[in-house]
Amino acid sequence: MKQLLDDFLKQLALTRSGSQATQQAYRHDITQFIDYCVNEGVSSLQDVDTYVMRGFIASLKSGKKAISNRSLARKFAALRSFYKYLLLHDHVTINPFASLKTPKKANHLPAFLMINEIRDLLNSISKDGEAAVRDRVMIELMYACGLRVSETAGLTIHQIDFANRLLRITGKGRKERLVPFYPSIGKQLKNYIDVYRPMLLKQKKHSFVFVNLRGDKLTERGVQDILKRRALSAGLNQILHPHMLRHSFATHLLDNGADLRTVQELLGHQNLSTTQIYTHISVDRLKQVYRDAFEKEGEKK
Structure with missing residues (x-):
């Protein structure tokens, strides 16, 4: 059964239909299901029926380590x-999972940084040294273009x-999009690629924009790790x-x-x-601004 899983993941990697994080999550989730089947005496994936499937779901929902609907939805996918x-x-x-209804996910509002926090983060990074320049450009580009971590790590010079x-x-899903970037980040990116990236490459040859200290992608x-370290340094x-x-x-x-x-x-x-969740954040902030304004006005009276 695990050989079939390996074959499936190789196919995913070849078609690039999932990021590294997605592939790792799929391996974990499907391995968990295969282990459950083995423990229940199910020797073939062909033998999985509704009874086995519902038993697996029940095992995930029971006990002290009961999982959230969000995690359950990912496992179903x-x-x-x-x-x-x-x-x-x-x-x-x-396919016993084809007709299975996906549990509703709780709408957790995504965490974000205020503009002044973005500014403080970028200003805390030195403008000297190849690693510092790389980090500053990378972080600003991720913010300025709304890039996913997989898109950032996989960015090549030919895409610019x-x-x-x-x-x-x-x-995701091989969906292409064009994202503009503002002039100042364009200058910083060009300077990094022309001057500092060659220092990091150490004579290695590839087209990935962001390079580690060994010259690899x-x-x-x-x-x-860079984001965590830089955020800590910025306070x-x-x-x-x-x-x-x-x-x-x-x-x-x-x-x-x-x-929208x-x-x-x-x-x-x-x-x-998927995008509409951000409107909740903006509405909440509008309400806060409104409350702040009128509370101050009330205090004056």
Whole structure:
């Protein structure tokens, strides 16, 4: 069974239909299901029926380590995709997860940084030294273009159009989008690529924009580590996750009058409903501004 899982993950990697993080999550979730099947005496994935499937779901929901609907939805997506692959390659004759209803996810408002926090973060990074210049440019580009961590780590020089100030990004599901960048970040990016990137490359040859100290492509984990370290140095009162810069990008666009469809296009969201969560943040902030203004007015009276 685990050989079929390996084959499935290789197919995912070849088609690039999922980021490294997605592939790791799928491996974990499907392995968990396979282990459950083995413990229950199910020797073949063909033998999985509704009874086995519901038993697995019950095991996830019970005990002290009961998982959230969000995690459950991810596991369902992984298993549905895995069985679709098995069905396509004649390893099974039915997909027991095809008709399974996905549990509703709780709408947690995404965390984001205020504009002054973004400014403080960037200003805390030295403008000298190849690693510092790389970090500053990378963080500002992630914020200015709303990039995912996988898109940042995978960015190549060929995706940058300096003449028109555009990035050509291939996001989730191989969906392509064009994202503009402002002149000042364009100058910083060009300077990094022309002057500092060659120092980091150490004579290695590849087209990835962001390079680690060994001259290799900066990994997604490497990007995450840099953000955490730089946020700590800047004195931010929270751990900085890559998606927080993307959330900040979307929130600040809406705060400054961008329409939802434009933000959807810039983020590369397939469904508008995914983008709509940011409107809740902006409405909450409008209410806070309103309250602050009228409370101060009331105090004067």
